[in-house]
Amino acid sequence: MRLSLNILMRAARALLLVVFAASGTILMVRCAPGYFSDAREMDGLYGQVAQMEMQTKRKTEDSIRETIAKTFQSWARGDFGQSRQYQTPVAGLMASRIPVSVRLLSEGLAFGWLLAISAALPISALRGNHVLWGAPFTLLLSIPTAAMATACIVANAGGPVMVLALVIAARDFKFLRHLLDEAWSASHLLLGRAQGISPPRLFARHILPNIAPRLRALATLSLVTALGALLPVEVIFTVPGVGQLAWSAVMNRDLPVLAAVSVLMAAAVAAAEWMASQSALVEAG
């Protein structure tokens, strides 16, 4: 009973998060300077057409409250609206781009975690100066994602997966190393090692089950990190995913696309958080 109530509460919280994200996005885009502008207005040839289009838009979208209400109503009907810049249904635009971003995220997360674990495992066992061994990751942390991606383009090396993996590894490495440090220094593990049990066996049988809940929480954080890095990575490497679409929507004040992207992102974060907390609850229950 308590578990069901907990699940319900968390589902409601996730839904609220999505609603707030959508409303906030609509409000910000609608109030952003230049919402009723079109770059063609400056064009001597096409300026008048663009100005007429903007006047019509201003008439139909004058009230912010109505815009929010209309957006939610059309979503309730399963209609994500029409993209302002592409003049095509948002659902169609998103459908072709979501698989690209999901693939990039999955590969980035997988490689990022592999990198972080491969580095954290040996370093956690080192005696002495961990700071020195962890320095490359600390350095990576200080480099903005966009700078890393631009450096790759300039050097004509690496790619979006590598940048995403490095961003994730840099952020997760420290947590992982900390977790493993703690785990290896537990007295029962010291005893196990003294008895000659192999480290892989100790890791699989004793460490992993102990740190699993915290790893799941870290996975949620990784997803949030990856989602944040997705936009610059896709834009700079021109990956035709949701991040690139979002950037172009920001630059063109494409409200329907931005609202849909923010709902998608919020839903992804909420779902990840919900799954992590559910598994923790199930374990606790």
Next chain:
Amino acid sequence: MSSRFRSIPAFLLLCSALCASGQFASQSAPRQPGELAWAIHYDPGTFDPAKVDDQASELVRYLTGGVLVRVNRLTNKPEPQLADSYRISEQGRLLVFHLRPGLRFSDGTELTSADVAWSLRRVLAPDTQSVVAEEFLSPAAVVVDTPDKLTVRVHLPRRIPGVEAIFDEIAIEPANRPSQGRVTAGPFTVAEYKSGQFLRLRRNPWYWRRDAASAPLPYASSIRLDILNNREQEAANFLRGEYDLIDALAPEYFAVVARREPQATRDLGASLNTEQLWFNQSPASPLPQYEKAWFRNRGFRVAISEAIHRVDLARIAYDGHATPAFDFISPANQQWHNNNLKYPPENPALAQQTLAASGFHRSGGRLYDSAGHAVRFSILTNAGNGARQKMASLIQQDLARAGIEVTIVQLDFPALIERLMHKQDYEACLLGVSNAEPDPSSMMNMWLSSSPNHQWNPSQKTPATPWEAEIDRQMRLQASSASQRERKLAIDRVQQIVADQQPFIYLVYPNVLQAVSPRLSGVDRAILSPGPIWKIDSIRRAQGRSQAGGQ
């Protein structure tokens, strides 16, 4: 090494694998055999040739649309295309086009005068809202008829100077079957489009033109236009051999490309485009009255023009790939440029004298107006244009020497347009104007005082100053006069008024910078849009791997 250290080689291996994973989901589709590829910076707004209202759509119309006449981008003279000949009556009110026999659309159906008449009427119809229709001045009064299968007559209510060039912008479509560029009479047809990613155009197998050896044109099997608004990536893709050309190469990447592919790059000299600074003279602007008074003061504007070192702007901001500008018509536009123009010279000492004569004075290194207000203003410009940002900084330095404090405000385009066009909430603005057409009639919207694009004081009910009234008069005269000499005199007069009054302070003409792969043959580089691809049907790409990689 402890067993736990065994993961170090695995870690290193992983790093190498990641470094090698350069290519993920590429923006574009793979290149097909015989395909040309380059980048456009925005998605075309429409593929309907009659409804083109942006530059990307204009390019697609150029590549796909069959037209009656095509303006030669080197000579600027119209040449027959689908029409094998045409004539204009003496009064200039009747055009008669004779079509080539045996013309066909890309789906194999016959192209007759009925299709031409239908396409022209569609463009002229008010429901279509075609931008081209406005060029006929009174589109509703234009009558099209077809005395036979191969003849089309266009009756105009009055003479329109250079009317034949308008037909360069009207693509002929199959009557009653508008197809969004999928059935055309031009060299290519729209085949595949992924918004925000790429557009693929396929060769029209029924295209009418043949080369000297009677081989069918176009040579290219298809064209892939990647939608890519990243100049750095565009240059990198060109160097990798993924793109065949870059039409408007940004000056900051010209040297990068030229270093690797010197034979590919070319600086064709001054373009028709201008970069200019102007002050807000709109009475509706929320600026303080004393600032409005500065900006309406001719002496103030002339002094600013005299204080700016244009050579430095061209040398530093454009890496030498720009030409100092003093006029709205570039010297590249030889037909219309006023060679006898008198303009304020670059001279900081003279600028001080002009300011003093206009009621300003210096005190402690700062400039003040007669009421004691320190002269300071902001220059608004768009973010993301490196050359423009550098120019703004250089102007800031030049004006600091005159005692004027300048701040630079960079906004993204939508926000900038709101400040500029809707709220008129700015002091000075630094932007450029792209002039695709050499004929000054295409600049009417900018110069008529009633136009919303008359930037320094838009949408005036009556001209605010006598010189603006004179510009209006001269521009209307050149747009309606049958005499070429009279038109030239009118435009020369407008150029002189603008040079005297400095409503726009012209800074530079950015040079035309193009990069064309040495593997392309048949390219005839032109300054006029669409630049190197204006003879697209004659461009051929050699097969094999290029020096920098690629296919």
